[in-house]
Amino acid sequence: MLEILTLEFMQRAFAVGLVVALVAPTIGLFFVVRRYSSIADTLAHMSLAGVAIGLVTGLATIPTALVVSVLSVLGIEKMRERKTLPAETIVSLFLFGGLALGVVLLGLARGKNVNIVNYLFGNIITVTNADILSVSIIGGAAFMIALILWRALFAVSIDEDTAEANGLPVKWLNRLLAILGAATIAISMNVVGVLLIGALMVIPVLSAMQFKKGFHTTWILALCVSSISVVGGLFASYYYNLASGGTIVLGTIVCFILASVFSKASV
Amino acid sequence: MPVKKSRPIIQATNLTFARNGEEIIHHFSFEIQAGDYVGVIGPNGGGKTTLLRLLLGLLEPTQGNIQILGGSPTDRRIRKKFGYVAQRGGNIDAQFPATVEEVVRSGRTAHLGLFGRMQAKDESAITRAIDMMNIAPLLSRSIGKLSGGERQKVLLTRALVGEPEILFLDEPVDGLDPASRDEFYALLRKLNKNGLTIISVSHDVHTVSQEARSAICLKHQLVCHGSKACLIGEEELKDLFHKDRKELLHHHH
Secondary structure, eight states: OOHHHHOHHHHHHHHHHHHHHHHHHHHHHHHHHTTOTHHHHHHHHHHHHHHHHHHHHTOOHHHHHHHHHHHHHHHHHHHHHHTSSOHHHHHHHHHHHHHHHHHHHHHHTTTSOOOHHHHHHOOGGGOOHHHHHHHHHHHHHHHHHHHHTHHHHHHHHHOHHHHHHTTOOHHHHHHHHHHHHHHHHHHHHHHHOTTTHHHHHHHHHHHHHTTOOOHHHHHHHHHHHHHHHHHHHHHHHHHHTOOHHHHHHHHHHHHHHHHHHHHHHHO | OOOOOOSEEEEEEEEEEEETTEEEEEEEEEEEETTOEEEEEOOTTSSHHHHHHHHTTSSOOSEEEEEETTBOTTOHHHHTTEEEEOGGGGGOOTTOOOBHHHHHHGGGHHHHTTTOOOOHHHHHHHHHHHHHHTOGGGTTSBGGGSOHHHHHHHHHHHHHHTOOSEEEEESTTTTOOHHHHHHHHHHHHHHHHTTOEEEEEESOHHHHHHHOSEEEEEESEEEEEEEGGGGOOHHHHHHHHSSOHHHHHTOOO
């Protein structure tokens, strides 16, 4: 057996990494096809503000980040429904607001012996058994909800107006999807960090879309890309002593380049 | 077999819709009978699409009331009986990763509810619509790779998969070549002949005068409603479009 697989901390890293590899592109797919992938970055920055609130107040950071990003996303959806501002403007407003709040609060948290870098860039090898449990519960729930509502989320993603005209509860589905996005980001902080989680939700999907297949096939391909990137990234980070989050995301970029080349060659 | 016009399925009373203080639709009433094929016509910006969106329940009237199929258009149970084909394919992204089959099957989603699973009756509704529209050869293709005409045909099939009682269309042939237009209108004639009520928004007087059974002519206010005869009035058309009737009715594409 490979040495890496006998180490407990690496086993925990693979467990958490693979849960995130399944959940992130599943939720990210619905954002990408609606050209709404910037929401992932915004939610990540709001999560950073949540982490900072947790550090300053002494609350648990991941649940606090989850609550803050869920509240933010509901605010974003409410403003988007009003249609008084373009969606990308609203998303930018929250992104910079979250980042600014995070920076200010993290300044206050200085001296509390916390490693901010782990939240920013992830450090999957510091994952604990408690992390595995919370990531599995939250991630598993998000994954199952997406699968159960798959058909409705797909119909809304193709064309909101037609879905609404046919009686689907479009507003509620949009809000739910945004909450699932917030949950995905909260569980991914240890794996790739808030600055890179958007990449794990978006790049595997973009790689899969290069093959111009159906929705279901695109999803399966995206899961393959994210799983290969997480496993490959963890191997590379262990053997070459690289930062795990960045290595995983670089893995997705390599997959994207390969997908672009092979999809053109197969046409 | 032509359907007898027996009962009103849409009744709009004193309908008004304003946005940002500007009245887009001003205080009008009309009825539409079951089995009718209504062309909603008027100049750009005259309120045609707004009227369609009010009937679909996508907008709520500022004043007045709409009764459709015995209920409100905002009632989700009523909306399940609507078929809708949006202008230019609802602007579905050309990069959207979906096959024609996936798009067509999505037309059944509202019937299943959020947690429902496809039953035999759902599968047979899908098969019937695909056969009727003759799109089986397109099923495995990507929606983004279809021509404009093929795409509209697919979206019409998606609307029919829900077995609608009323089919709403917003400028359905906009951007299509003449052959695709003719084919699309032939399909609509066939559906209407089978009893489906059709409400189609268009800015093309020529087509409405040829294809529809009746017309709603509007420019913020109801200019005329009823038989296509209302499209013949020289002054009304000139007032509506600032063009001569001859020019409008002999407009070829």
